[in-house]
Amino acid sequence: MVENSGELKIALAGNPNTGKSSIFNLLTGAKQHVGNWPGKTVARAHGSFTHEGHVVEIVDLPGTYSLNASSPEEIVAREYLVSGVPDAAVVVVDAANLERNLYLVVQILETNVPVILDLNMLDAASSRGIQVDAAELSAQLGVPVVSTVARSSTGLEELKDAIVGVFDWEGAL
Ligand SMILES: Nc1nc2c(ncn2[C@@H]2O[C@H](COP(=O)(O)OP(=O)(O)OP(=O)(O)O)[C@@H](O)[C@H]2O)c(=O)[nH]1
Numbered sequence: 001m002v003e004n005s006g007e008l009k010i011a012l013a014g015n016p017n018t019g020k021s022s023i024f025n026l027l028t029g030a031k032q033h034v035g036n037w038p039g040k041t042v043a044r045a046h047g048s049f050t051h052e053g054h055v056v057e058i059v060d061l062p063g064t065y066s067l068n069a070s071s072p073e074e075i076v077a078r079e080y081l082v083s084g085v086p087d088a089a090v091v092v093v094d095a096a097n098l099e100r101n102l103y104l105v106v107q108i109l110e111t112n113v114p115v116i117l118d119l120n121m122l123d124a125a126s127s128r129g130i131q132v133d134a135a136e137l138s139a140q141l142g143v144p145v146v147s148t149v150a151r152s153s154t155g156l157e158e159l160k161d162a163i164v165g166v167f168d169w170e171g172a173l
């Protein structure tokens with residue numbers, strides 16, 4: 001059990017258009033611009049929320065397909081993730097395009113930042129006949145996996161539980 005030493009700092013990362021800002025807005029009550037085109041978030045946006053007595057600071061990162069630092073968005077995302085500031089990263093992935101999204105997930109895992117995987121857009125996935133076994137994905141990647149549909153606020157409590165659960169990860173903080 002890791003002692004609650006104050007605020008938990010969480011980075012929201014993921015491919016463009018996976019619903020990061022939608023999740024950020026739902027968690028923090030903020031009103032980041034959300035729209036149906038990629039590359040809307042170009043700088044880091046900060047917000048916070050409290051869950052079960054824990055204060056969580058959250059940073060919404062620009063969407064990137066990798067951390068290769070070949071675009072301004074990738075540089076912003078990469079520098080924040082490797083800065084040592086975030087205690088954990090919530091990586092928002094599009095459940096309907098899981099394979100493509102896993103490239104970035106693996107790169108973030110390689111930074112050694114603790115990861116929570118947010119399997120978002122499950123509605124879009126299931127309408128295309130795609131089912132994802134969250135428990136199996138969690139077992140294979142060795143990280144918690146939470147299923148969400150940001151558009152209908154589904155899975156938000158489970159995501160908050162998983163985030164404050166980082167306080168309980170041995171050696172995570
Ligand atoms: N069907 C469905 N649409 C979603 C879901 N979450 C977000 N969206 C939609 O997906 C689009 C992109 O959402 P954003 O929250 O702006 O995505 P983002 O990851 O912040 O995008 P960038 O900042 O450009 O990387 C918007 O039209 C959202 O309404 C979801 O769970 N299901």
Ligand SMILES: [Mg+2]
Nearest residue numbers: 020021040041
């Ligand atoms: Mg965004």
